[in-house]
Amino acid sequence: MQHRMSYPQHARAVLVLGLPLVGGHLAQFAVQLVDTIMLGWYAVEALAAQVLAGSLYFVLFIVGSGFAWAVVPMVASAHAQEDEVQVRRVTRMGLWISVLFGVACLPVFWFSAPVLRALGQEEALARLGQDYLRVMGFAILPHLVIMVMKSYLSALERTQIVLWLSVGGALLNGVLNWILIFGRWGAPELGIAGAGWASLITAIATVAAVTVYAARILPEHALFQRIWRPDPEAFWRVVRLGLPIGGTSLAETGLFAASALMVGWLGTVPLAAHGIALQVASATFMIHLGLANAATIRVGNAHGRNDTPHLARGAVTVLVISGIVATLTIALFVLVPRPILSLFLDPAEPDRLAILALGVGLMAMAGLFQLADGGQVVALGLLRGVQDTRMPMVIAAISYWGIGMPASYLLGFTFGFGAMGVWAGLVVGLMAAAILLLMRFRWMLARL
Template structure:
């Protein structure tokens, strides 16, 4: 089955219409974390350290659980192409079921997080403060996963602008709630790190309420919550089988960057600080590729539903071209104004400022290559997810990041004395392997899969 072919310009407009709001949504989500960090930094250094620790702990579990939400983006896009509203409802409901069950499973990990962090070698003070945060913020895991599920559902139907506005609204709620409860402003009690946790729960809950309200009123025909309590084990298994590899793939990449911070820490405080700043900058520019990757998932899922390989191939080429343009702009910034970018994150009075900028400038030069292959791997990963191909990419991620990337980062950076640049070179090597294998998988196996549909 095939539709009237769409020209390059038509595909470009379609991808940008989907992708730009998603890019904005990812940047707004990034702003939430930045707001938490800035406000807790104003409050106190011990609390900031504990928040950094707790945030990594929460985020790791959240990404693993989000796999079930991300799974329904290509499924909904596929079913929408077939005008199958029943399947759309079934998939979305079971993603919400799996999100609920995941929340129940991980809540003890939040409650006893202090003990776990002590076992991982953290100090008693940091572990205690982090546990205080996580015992409150953990309750926000459920609405946060619910938001992810509904965002994927709406994105699969190509309603991406609401994804942007809901994330912006959640960021605003988070900012005001932090200002009130962390510092005790506007008559609220001063709760410190507990206030930051309450702000997180309030932000997630507000986002969930808004996205549900929008979805139920815009698409009442899908009846997402009608007889929600009824199990649908066949669809449950499908969403689980697709979502778990997505969660594990994401976890493999996140863990790679977490481990790279450990390697940088071995080189000293200043290299670690420079690494953190450079990573913040590259993460912000990487949101362009994440938004395009999400758009690629929706477009590929839609093409799969119609069995339109020509549509998929042209759409994939457009995504790669747009990704390359985004990479070119990022590289230009990294190479032309590195000192200005890094200087935004370092106090002008800090005695280590010049050294941080010097190391960070070298890291951003390496990031020029780093960003290119990172974009290639995430764009092809998005295309493969659209085709519901998640198990092989999971294996590719594990091998590329942990059999190649991390050993290479240690060898170049630590064993062979190349320092921070060597660590980033190792990361780049791992991402390159992932990019090549995922691209090969899509352009050979993926296109044939759709052609046979």
């Protein structure tokens, strides 16, 4: 019986499923990381503009990704029931919704300079940010398609291909960045726009690869046959589950984007330090995100079988693994922050010492919110497994915007702690979310 699995057996099952997903997230994240490193070496102004513009892009991308995340429990459930037709219907409509959402975002990206100026950013940064976003606006379409396809493959437990697609994309993006940002091999020197073009070309290549894979290896789903035909019932099912997931992600990423804007009010040096520390913290967050995805799939399976003891043990196992990862990360951030921060900066950069001095403090703060950030994302993964998405959205909105955002502003500006105060507010919001979401999961477990 599966519910008699020991904790070590649960841990092994979680890691077998989760590690390729973690690797896939890290490889996907490496794309952003390489953008940040190369633009930091190109010019601090380009780095600061990319931090701002990237925050705006990521907010819209993460909301659109809610529909891709919704595909995971729906496809996993249909696959467990051997309902290949339902697998096809749900995935197709996930693709439809994602493309429609991407098209709706295009005007925001194209006319983003006035948006960034309205949010209190300097004219030069707003203009550079718009150069980047005009290219990334087109990249969001293939990026969202990739998210749906990866969700579809992950739900079928084909996590190895998800990993290799992500690794291939990261490597291609790195090479194209080097060529297009700096103008190597006879290419024009495009600076920040070059980073956008590298992302767009990489995304198109990845879509081509994943489409060929799905068509050849999984012909039984016939995903792309008559893909233009609407399916209103499946469409609205994906919307109903996906919108609260997107809303939850918006609440969190919106908090981080708002923190970037607030730090932007303090100047270019604090913004550069914030951007680097946030990139490093986000890299380790990808490990927790992969574990959360594994939790969604395993809890979803147990929930479908009405196997509550198995579900509970699996949940405890994922939370413990996440806690161990967070503890190791805290040690890394507190003990060796300077070598990590130095990777992002040209040794000849005039503001290098000022950015490093502030960055060391921000890395200590990033260490503090590792436990909270890991706890809240794994709790969300567990709740999605039992298809509970609406109440988590409400909890996220209260935690991040009712608690975290006011705390960031008060500590950063009212009490004058600057960027460190803004980050302390982030810790408060994430901690509130982790506690409330875990309480919600305990309550759901008691009901089951």
